[in-house]
Ligand code: HEC
């Protein structure tokens with residue numbers, strides 16, 4: 001708790017769902033759960049400098065909805081065979097990543113991509129590694145719930161009524177849906193399952209890592225961490241990191257909050273593949289190209305948020321890098337050389353590689369300092385927060 005007490009005042013915002021006013025309460029610590037003033041209202045308890053995230057008009061926050069969403073997020077009954085929940089691939093102890101190279105669905109299918117962490121996901125302006133389409137958590141959720149290639153939770157037209165019925169047969173869900181979605185005749189619907197889980201995910205906001213504490217002046221980082229920080233933010237040497245991993249979440253593209261969107265969603269090719277010398281990436285993992293079909297979008301992925309990155313190994317969209325050291329080294333080398341094998345090629349000369357990558361210059365000491373800095377981004381408090389974990 002000393003850590004929380006050392007942080008400056010937090011911003012508190014009242015999001016009233018039904019016109020009620022309400023006292024936002026006294027100064028809470030960073031690890032205190034948001035303090036709802038009533039079941040139909042919501043109070044944001046936010047880290048310093050964070051405005052409330054954007055909330056869709058048709059899914060206002062309220063405390064019972066968030067609690068319901070939390071239960072659903074951890075409920076394996078939402079999968080085809082009762083084996084997997086959202087949390088099965090997004091575990092709180094790993095900052096809501098899963099520790100696997102690529103994710104594994106309820107029926108055992110491998111996902112082509114690595115599962116990202118979800119802390120501060122409410123601020124992502126686009127969702128997933130390389131998909132410009134989903135702009136809200138509600139839209140994104142159609143993929144894990146209903147996607148058939150790969151199967152994640154495996155809900156489909158044949159089983160969706162039966163799975164909904166599992167929730168309807170539960171002792172407490174029906175009443176919870178009724179209070180979370182007042183004035184609806186039949187609130188226990190898939191649309192509302194999605195809305196509740198999205199509301200819960202919007203509350204996964206935290207920024208109390210050692211990096212945040214040092215920014216607030218509460219602690220000092222070690223010398224090597226400070227050197228890494230100076231490199232990262234471009235005040236020393238030539239690392240370029242902040243050019244792509246910028247904003248309050250150190251990456252993740254634009255930061256979308258009620259006080260405005262900063263930056264444009266960024267997708268970059270960092271030279272991981274160059275199959276046959278054509279610049280190609282492996283099928284199904286060709287980045288933005290998968291949705292746009294534009295040649296110049298080959299291999300372009302979102303620069304992920306680096307918050308909690310020490311916990312979310314393995315790395316990259318396909319989980320192909322095991323350590324932070326190796327990721328920093330391949331950025332510094334201007335890409336990755338692969339071969340022999342089906343993906344053989346010199347990624348460093350990928351024609352679609354972002355020009356910034358070639359401007360990165362890092363000595364061995366610089367790389368080690370950068371890794372030390374990346375390790376300061378771990379937010380221990382968020383991993384065990386009662387309001388984030390399984391109910
Ligand atoms: C089989 C494992 C698996 C399950 C189950 C799963 N996810 Fe995911 N999740 C992933 C993977 C993999 C990605 C990256 C997908 C991509 O980029 O194509 C992802 C991406 C996301 C993202 C985007 C994060 C970002 O930073 O852009 C959100 C949000 C999310 N999942 C929420 C959920 C929710 C909510 C559920 C339950 C309804 C769920 N996931 C179930 C594996 C899973």
Ligand code: HEC
Pocket residue numbers: 232239240241242243244245267268269270272301302303304305306309312314315316317318324327328331354356357360370374
């Ligand atoms: C040109 C933009 C760009 C620059 C500059 C850049 N990165 Fe990245 N970085 C990316 C992209 C894009 C990815 C994901 C690539 C993929 O998976 O295909 C990434 C991935 C990473 C990852 C893996 C994160 C994860 O969750 O898998 C780390 C760590 C990382 N970068 C650190 C750094 C550091 C440190 C620097 C500065 C030395 C840096 N990056 C500079 C674009 C950039």
